[in-house]
Amino acid sequence: xxxxxxxxxxxxxxxxxxxxxxxxxxxxxxxxxxxxxxxxxxxxxxxxxxxxxxxxxxxxxxxxxxxxxxxxxxxxxxxxxxxxxxxxxxxxxxxxxxxxxxxxxxxxxxxxxxxxxxxxxxxxxxxxxxxxxxxxxxxxxxxxxxxxxxxxxxxxxxxxxxxxxxxxxxxxxxxxxxxxxxxxxxxxxxxxxxxxxxxxxxxxxxxxxxxxxxxxx
Numbered sequence: 001x002x003x004x005x006x007x008x009x010x011x012x013x014x015x016x017x018x019x020x021x022x023x024x025x026x027x028x029x030x031x032x033x034x035x036x037x038x039x040x041x042x043x044x045x046x047x048x049x050x051x052x053x054x055x056x057x058x059x060x061x062x063x064x065x066x067x068x069x070x071x072x073x074x075x076x077x078x079x080x081x082x083x084x085x086x087x088x089x090x091x092x093x094x095x096x097x098x099x100x101x102x103x104x105x106x107x108x109x110x111x112x113x114x115x116x117x118x119x120x121x122x123x124x125x126x127x128x129x130x131x132x133x134x135x136x137x138x139x140x141x142x143x144x145x146x147x148x149x150x151x152x153x154x155x156x157x158x159x160x161x162x163x164x165x166x167x168x169x170x171x172x173x174x175x176x177x178x179x180x181x182x183x184x185x186x187x188x189x190x191x192x193x194x195x196x197x198x199x200x201x202x203x204x205x206x207x208x209x210x211x212x213x214x215x216x217x
Contacts, residue, residue: 015144022148023094023189025101025179034145035103038178041141047130049118054134057164059104067163068106068155068175069098075154093193096152101179106160107135111169131173138176148181 004012039056047053059065076095080087098104113120113127120126135151142149152175160172190196 015140019139019143020185022150022181023097025097025181028102028180030102038138038141042134042138045134045137048126049116051116053110053127054131055108055110057106065104071155071159072096097150097177101177103178105176106172107174109171111167148179150177
Protein backbone atom coordinates (compact mmCIF):
# COMPACT_ATOMS: atom_id res chain seq x y z
CA UNK A 1 0.00 0.00 0.00
CA UNK A 2 1.07 3.59 -0.61
CA UNK A 3 -0.52 4.91 2.56
CA UNK A 4 1.75 5.89 5.46
CA UNK A 5 1.02 4.34 8.83
CA UNK A 6 -1.26 6.15 11.26
CA UNK A 7 1.56 7.61 13.38
CA UNK A 8 3.33 9.01 10.32
CA UNK A 9 0.10 10.52 9.03
CA UNK A 10 -0.64 12.07 12.42
CA UNK A 11 2.83 13.62 12.48
CA UNK A 12 2.26 15.24 9.08
CA UNK A 13 -1.05 16.77 10.14
CA UNK A 14 0.44 17.86 13.44
CA UNK A 15 3.31 19.78 11.86
CA UNK A 16 0.88 21.48 9.49
CA UNK A 17 -1.39 22.43 12.40
CA UNK A 18 1.45 23.68 14.63
CA UNK A 19 3.46 25.63 12.05
CA UNK A 20 3.77 29.26 13.14
CA UNK A 21 5.08 32.52 11.70
CA UNK A 22 7.63 33.27 14.43
CA UNK A 23 8.91 36.69 15.47
CA UNK A 24 10.56 35.89 18.83
CA UNK A 25 13.89 34.04 18.70
CA UNK A 26 16.89 33.07 20.75
CA UNK A 27 20.24 34.07 19.22
CA UNK A 28 21.70 30.54 19.40
CA UNK A 29 23.28 29.51 16.09
CA UNK A 30 21.69 26.80 13.97
CA UNK A 31 23.82 23.75 13.35
CA UNK A 32 25.10 23.87 9.73
CA UNK A 33 23.92 20.31 9.07
CA UNK A 34 20.41 21.25 10.24
CA UNK A 35 20.40 24.34 8.04
CA UNK A 36 21.45 22.18 5.10
CA UNK A 37 18.54 19.81 5.78
CA UNK A 38 16.08 22.69 5.84
CA UNK A 39 17.40 24.07 2.57
CA UNK A 40 17.22 20.62 1.03
CA UNK A 41 13.59 20.35 2.15
CA UNK A 42 12.89 23.65 0.37
CA UNK A 43 14.66 22.43 -2.75
CA UNK A 44 12.41 19.33 -2.87
CA UNK A 45 9.34 21.52 -3.35
CA UNK A 46 7.12 21.15 -6.42
CA UNK A 47 7.50 23.78 -9.13
CA UNK A 48 5.45 24.53 -12.21
CA UNK A 49 7.21 23.09 -15.26
CA UNK A 50 9.96 21.91 -12.88
CA UNK A 51 11.53 25.34 -13.33
CA UNK A 52 12.79 25.48 -9.71
CA UNK A 53 12.75 29.29 -9.60
CA UNK A 54 13.85 29.62 -5.98
CA UNK A 55 17.19 31.08 -4.99
CA UNK A 56 18.29 31.50 -1.36
CA UNK A 57 20.83 34.04 -0.12
CA UNK A 58 22.21 33.45 3.36
CA UNK A 59 22.95 36.72 5.14
CA UNK A 60 26.06 35.97 7.21
CA UNK A 61 27.57 39.47 7.26
CA UNK A 62 26.52 41.35 10.41
CA UNK A 63 26.39 44.78 8.78
CA UNK A 64 24.43 43.43 5.83
CA UNK A 65 21.90 41.98 8.25
CA UNK A 66 21.55 45.41 9.86
CA UNK A 67 21.06 46.98 6.44
CA UNK A 68 18.34 44.45 5.60
CA UNK A 69 16.67 45.25 8.92
CA UNK A 70 16.80 48.98 8.16
CA UNK A 71 14.94 48.40 4.88
CA UNK A 72 12.27 46.42 6.72
CA UNK A 73 11.92 49.06 9.43
CA UNK A 74 11.47 51.79 6.82
CA UNK A 75 8.71 49.80 5.11
CA UNK A 76 7.10 49.01 8.47
CA UNK A 77 6.62 52.73 9.07
CA UNK A 78 5.23 53.28 5.56
CA UNK A 79 2.87 50.33 5.93
CA UNK A 80 1.63 51.65 9.27
CA UNK A 81 0.82 55.02 7.71
CA UNK A 82 -1.06 53.28 4.87
CA UNK A 83 -3.23 51.41 7.39
CA UNK A 84 -4.90 54.62 8.52
CA UNK A 85 -6.89 54.10 11.70
CA UNK A 86 -4.99 50.89 12.51
CA UNK A 87 -1.58 52.61 12.33
CA UNK A 88 -0.92 52.70 16.08
CA UNK A 89 -2.19 49.15 16.53
CA UNK A 90 0.13 47.94 13.78
CA UNK A 91 3.16 49.74 15.22
CA UNK A 92 2.68 47.85 18.48
CA UNK A 93 2.99 44.50 16.70
CA UNK A 94 6.32 42.69 16.51
CA UNK A 95 6.59 41.90 12.83
CA UNK A 96 10.09 40.39 12.47
CA UNK A 97 13.10 39.00 14.28
CA UNK A 98 15.89 39.83 11.85
CA UNK A 99 18.35 41.05 14.49
CA UNK A 100 17.46 38.30 16.96
CA UNK A 101 17.39 35.01 15.04
CA UNK A 102 20.18 32.56 14.32
CA UNK A 103 19.97 32.73 10.53
CA UNK A 104 18.56 35.13 7.95
CA UNK A 105 17.84 33.94 4.42
CA UNK A 106 16.42 35.88 1.51
CA UNK A 107 14.27 33.87 -0.88
CA UNK A 108 14.32 35.23 -4.41
CA UNK A 109 12.96 34.46 -7.84
CA UNK A 110 15.69 33.61 -10.32
CA UNK A 111 16.46 35.63 -13.39
CA UNK A 112 15.65 34.40 -16.91
CA UNK A 113 12.18 33.17 -15.96
CA UNK A 114 10.78 34.27 -19.31
CA UNK A 115 12.36 31.16 -20.83
CA UNK A 116 10.01 28.96 -18.83
CA UNK A 117 6.51 28.95 -20.32
CA UNK A 118 5.50 25.39 -19.37
CA UNK A 119 2.52 26.04 -17.09
CA UNK A 120 3.15 29.78 -17.06
CA UNK A 121 1.94 30.97 -20.47
CA UNK A 122 -1.41 32.13 -19.08
CA UNK A 123 -0.41 32.14 -15.40
CA UNK A 124 3.07 33.68 -15.20
CA UNK A 125 2.70 34.12 -11.43
CA UNK A 126 3.16 30.37 -11.01
CA UNK A 127 6.88 31.01 -10.52
CA UNK A 128 6.02 32.90 -7.34
CA UNK A 129 3.65 30.10 -6.30
CA UNK A 130 6.52 27.65 -6.71
CA UNK A 131 8.79 29.70 -4.44
CA UNK A 132 5.98 29.80 -1.86
CA UNK A 133 5.89 25.99 -1.97
CA UNK A 134 9.63 25.88 -1.29
CA UNK A 135 9.26 28.22 1.67
CA UNK A 136 6.39 26.16 3.05
CA UNK A 137 8.50 22.99 2.75
CA UNK A 138 11.23 24.67 4.78
CA UNK A 139 8.66 25.98 7.27
CA UNK A 140 7.19 22.56 7.97
CA UNK A 141 10.60 20.90 8.18
CA UNK A 142 11.79 23.62 10.56
CA UNK A 143 8.77 23.14 12.81
CA UNK A 144 9.39 19.39 12.91
CA UNK A 145 13.01 20.10 13.91
CA UNK A 146 11.90 22.52 16.64
CA UNK A 147 13.19 25.55 14.75
CA UNK A 148 11.13 28.70 14.31
CA UNK A 149 10.72 30.43 10.96
CA UNK A 150 9.30 33.86 10.28
CA UNK A 151 8.38 35.11 6.81
CA UNK A 152 9.02 38.86 6.47
CA UNK A 153 7.47 40.65 3.49
CA UNK A 154 7.81 44.25 4.65
CA UNK A 155 10.44 45.57 2.25
CA UNK A 156 10.84 47.23 -1.12
CA UNK A 157 11.97 44.48 -3.56
CA UNK A 158 14.03 46.85 -5.70
CA UNK A 159 15.92 48.26 -2.72
CA UNK A 160 16.62 44.81 -1.30
CA UNK A 161 17.63 43.57 -4.75
CA UNK A 162 20.16 46.38 -5.08
CA UNK A 163 21.51 45.69 -1.60
CA UNK A 164 22.01 42.00 -2.43
CA UNK A 165 23.25 42.67 -5.97
CA UNK A 166 20.57 40.59 -7.64
CA UNK A 167 20.92 40.27 -11.43
CA UNK A 168 18.37 41.93 -13.74
CA UNK A 169 15.13 39.97 -13.76
CA UNK A 170 15.64 38.37 -10.35
CA UNK A 171 13.41 39.50 -7.50
CA UNK A 172 13.55 39.18 -3.71
CA UNK A 173 10.22 37.88 -2.41
CA UNK A 174 10.78 36.95 1.24
CA UNK A 175 13.13 37.48 4.14
CA UNK A 176 13.20 34.35 6.27
CA UNK A 177 14.18 34.47 9.94
CA UNK A 178 15.28 31.07 11.25
CA UNK A 179 16.18 30.28 14.82
CA UNK A 180 15.67 28.51 18.10
CA UNK A 181 12.68 29.70 20.12
CA UNK A 182 11.63 29.49 23.76
CA UNK A 183 8.24 28.21 22.68
CA UNK A 184 5.93 28.22 19.69
CA UNK A 185 2.83 30.37 19.76
CA UNK A 186 -0.33 28.51 20.75
CA UNK A 187 -2.15 30.30 17.93
CA UNK A 188 -0.83 32.37 15.02
CA UNK A 189 0.54 35.55 16.57
CA UNK A 190 -1.75 37.88 14.61
CA UNK A 191 -4.69 35.85 15.85
CA UNK A 192 -3.40 35.94 19.43
CA UNK A 193 -3.02 39.72 19.17
CA UNK A 194 -6.53 40.09 17.71
CA UNK A 195 -5.25 41.54 14.43
CA UNK A 196 -7.26 39.00 12.44
CA UNK A 197 -9.05 35.69 12.94
CA UNK A 198 -8.94 32.51 10.88
CA UNK A 199 -11.90 32.18 8.57
CA UNK A 200 -14.23 29.22 8.90
CA UNK A 201 -13.48 26.57 6.31
CA UNK A 202 -17.08 26.30 5.16
CA UNK A 203 -17.08 29.98 4.12
CA UNK A 204 -14.28 29.51 1.60
CA UNK A 205 -15.10 26.12 0.03
CA UNK A 206 -17.64 26.27 -2.79
CA UNK A 207 -19.20 23.62 -5.00
CA UNK A 208 -19.44 23.96 -8.78
CA UNK A 209 -19.73 27.77 -8.79
CA UNK A 210 -18.66 30.76 -6.70
CA UNK A 211 -21.09 31.33 -3.88
CA UNK A 212 -21.60 34.48 -1.85
CA UNK A 213 -23.65 32.69 0.76
CA UNK A 214 -22.60 29.97 3.19
CA UNK A 215 -26.08 28.48 3.19
CA UNK A 216 -26.51 24.97 1.83
CA UNK A 217 -29.50 23.28 0.28
